Amino acid sequence: MSGAGGVIETREPMLELDEIHVYYGNIAAVKGLSLTVYPGEIVTLIGSNGAGKSTTLRAISGLLPVRRGTMTFLGRQLNGVPDHEVVRRGIAHSPEGRRIFPRMTVDENLDMGAFLRKDKEAIAADREMILELFPRLRERLDQKAGTMSGGEQQMLAVGRAMMARPQLLLLDEPSMGLAPVLVDVIFETIVRIREQGTTVLLVEQNALAALDVADRAYVLESGSLKLHGPADELAEDPEIVKAYLGG
Amino acid sequence: MAATATSTAVPAAIDRKAVIQRYATHVILLGVAIWLGANLINSPSQFFSAGMVGLNLGMLYALIALGYTLVYGIIELINFAHGDLFMLGALFSGFLLTTVMGQEHAGVLGIVLLLVTIVGTMLFCGGINVALEFVAYRRLRRAPKLAPLITAVGMSFVLQFVGLKWNGSTPKQWPSVLPEGSFGVGKFQVDYSLLVVIAVTVPVLLLLRWVITSTRQGKAMRAVAQDQDAARLMGVSVNRTISFTFLIGGALAGTAGVMYQQVVGTTAYNLGYQLGLIAFVSAVLGGIGNIGGAVLGGLLIGLIQGFNDGLPFGFGQKWSQSVVFAILILLMVFKPEGLLGRPSTEKV
Ligand SMILES: Nc1ncnc2c1ncn2[C@@H]1O[C@H](COP(=O)(O)OP(=O)(O)OP(=O)(O)O)[C@@H](O)[C@H]1O
Numbered sequence: 001m002s003g004a005g006g007v008i009e010t011r012e013p014m015l016e017l018d019e020i021h022v023y024y025g026n027i028a029a030v031k032g033l034s035l036t037v038y039p040g041e042i043v044t045l046i047g048s049n050g051a052g053k054s055t056t057l058r059a060i061s062g063l064l065p066v067r068r069g070t071m072t073f074l075g076r077q078l079n080g081v082p083d084h085e086v087v088r089r090g091i092a093h094s095p096e097g098r099r100i101f102p103r104m105t106v107d108e109n110l111d112m113g114a115f116l117r118k119d120k121e122a123i124a125a126d127r128e129m130i131l132e133l134f135p136r137l138r139e140r141l142d143q144k145a146g147t148m149s150g151g152e153q154q155m156l157a158v159g160r161a162m163m164a165r166p167q168l169l170l171l172d173e174p175s176m177g178l179a180p181v182l183v184d185v186i187f188e189t190i191v192r193i194r195e196q197g198t199t200v201l202l203v204e205q206n207a208l209a210a211l212d213v214a215d216r217a218y219v220l221e222s223g224s225l226k227l228h229g230p231a232d233e234l235a236e237d238p239e240i241v242k243a244y245l246g247g
Numbered sequence: 248m249a250a251t252a253t254s255t256a257v258p259a260a261i262d263r264k265a266v267i268q269r270y271a272t273h274v275i276l277l278g279v280a281i282w283l284g285a286n287l288i289n290s291p292s293q294f295f296s297a298g299m300v301g302l303n304l305g306m307l308y309a310l311i312a313l314g315y316t317l318v319y320g321i322i323e324l325i326n327f328a329h330g331d332l333f334m335l336g337a338l339f340s341g342f343l344l345t346t347v348m349g350q351e352h353a354g355v356l357g358i359v360l361l362l363v364t365i366v367g368t369m370l371f372c373g374g375i376n377v378a379l380e381f382v383a384y385r386r387l388r389r390a391p392k393l394a395p396l397i398t399a400v401g402m403s404f405v406l407q408f409v410g411l412k413w414n415g416s417t418p419k420q421w422p423s424v425l426p427e428g429s430f431g432v433g434k435f436q437v438d439y440s441l442l443v444v445i446a447v448t449v450p451v452l453l454l455l456r457w458v459i460t461s462t463r464q465g466k467a468m469r470a471v472a473q474d475q476d477a478a479r480l481m482g483v484s485v486n487r488t489i490s491f492t493f494l495i496g497g498a499l500a501g502t503a504g505v506m507y508q509q510v511v512g513t514t515a516y517n518l519g520y521q522l523g524l525i526a527f528v529s530a531v532l533g534g535i536g537n538i539g540g541a542v543l544g545g546l547l548i549g550l551i552q553g554f555n556d557g558l559p560f561g562f563g564q565k566w567s568q569s570v571v572f573a574i575l576i577l578l579m580v581f582k583p584e585g586l587l588g589r590p591s592t593e594k595v
């Protein structure tokens with residue numbers, strides 16, 4: 001819990017969740033979570049199945065209402081912003097389970113990622129940059145996305161979210177179902193995405209790899225924050241190692 | 248469900264089922280081909296004119312079927328009120344063209360005012376459809392599927408009641424501004440009115456295709472149909488997109504309404520029930536939710552009806568509906584997803 005990097009914390013936070021509560025009907029899935037993401041960081045949110053990680057990302061994206069607590073993004077309140085407006089504010093979300101548009105081609109899926117953008121040339125440049133990151137997608141531009149392999153779909157989901165040119169990228173288990181080689185590719189890509197100036201909030205089952213690339217980490221347990229701190233410290237915390245890193 | 252059924256069955260059973268299905272489809276097609284061939288040889292001119300009647304009907308069904316399929320494709324609702332919307336379109340067409348603009352004859356002015364009527368009726372029906380969705384279906388979007396379905400049946404009665412008050416309980420005759428007569432060689436005649444119907448329907452369908460494949464709203468429609476939450480994450484307003492879909496579906500029903508009112512020349516308050524049902528069958532035949540399927544299904548059912556009613560070796564008009572439904576049932580047995588539909592095992 002101690003010393004989450006004093007230098008970083010003097011900056012204005014990009015995203016700030018203050019004691020948020022999120023419900024499914026009457027069941028609380030997230031109970032009073034507070035979390036801060038600073039510009040340029042990779043922050044990871046880890047925790048076991050059902051801890052409320054995806055729920056948190058869905059609340060940030062406006063897909064789920066926040067019942068109590070506040071969310072602030074770039075100094076503006078994020079609660080109650082309609083779901084389709086969140087991406088306009090600068091937050092893109094690559095959801096759990098990929099959720100690509102199966103009957104659209106790869107190209108059309110990427111196009112959908114830039115749905116709200118009007119800057120044609122910048123869109124073309126971003127598309128080119130994404131195809132550089134994922135050469136596999138370039139080979140399959142005209143393929144229907146639903147017929148691609150799971151790993152290819154995952155790359156598409158990440159690429160599609162990047163097409164929005166977000167300031168904050170929410171990634172929900174981007175390595176799920178990927179072969180080890182591809183997992184490495186995905187994590188290398190996350191680092192490169194950050195190098196290009198995009199802040200990343202990363203949800204991962206693969207806690208070891210996530211802690212490896214992240215600056216700071218939050219550990220969630222049944223909807224509440226268990227602990228948080230610099231990623232390298234947490235990676236050595238015996239309790240974390242035992243619970244999440246299979247040590 | 249089908250997926251588990253086939254995956255647990257022994258391979259031989261799958262093979263036999265597949266063979267029977269393919270075989271049955273071929274037998275049905277062969278039967279139809281023999282029937283058409285016999286008629287063609289027997290009386291080519293009758294065959295031709297029955298085909299023209301069928302084509303006319305088919306375009307009408309296609310336009311209405313599209314409204315069912317678009318709405319189903321995006322919110323999985325069978326909008327039972329859609330046929331009645333078409334009926335209101337037919338009433339509005341007569342009202343606007345004859346009562347308001349006083350046009351009763353063919354001619355250049357007649358055609359111009361017909362175009363005005365088409366645009367007006369498209370807006371009228373599109374507007375009603377958007378209002379229906381906003382007032383009735385929107386708040387039921389998260390309710391169990393049966394709730395919006397029953398509401399749609401209720402809306403069908405509401406629209407029929409409006410039609411009853413507006414049109415009266417007996418059929419009403421209208422003058423037509425379509426050019427009379429026909430052209431062609433000998434007994435092979437094409438009505439001018441059919442040409443007008445084609446000249447309206449084909450551009451409308453091309454426009455629809457362009458809207459869906461190439462415009463932002465069209466892309467939003469496809470995205471919402473495939474994954475609503477993912478569409479939201481892209482910045483698509485789901486509410487606005489659903490409204491747009493109802494607008495388009497309504498406009499197509501309006502176009503069909505004008506065509507019907509002009510070609511047939513009579514309107515009745517219960518028009519939507521029968522034609523709506525057949526158009527719905529067309530949408531199911533083509534594969535509900537599939538846009539090309541709705542057009543194909545509509546044309547096929549129209550042609551089948553035209554041939555059945557007008558050919559010497561047909562069952563005749565009395566059996567028209569029975570033939571249409573018999574075909575639907577046969578197809579549902581052997582190809583439940585419809586001609587161009589996706590197998591139901593594939594989710595969204
Ligand atoms: N649509 C839903 N309706 C009701 N409860 C839900 C729904 N989605 C999730 N939950 C519940 O909310 C809790 C948190 O779920 P969430 O998906 O956020 O977990 P998670 O941390 O992402 O888990 P995983 O690592 O398995 O993806 C779980 O107990 C889950 O059962």
Ligand SMILES: [Mg+2]
Pocket residue numbers: 053054055096172
């Ligand atoms: Mg999850």
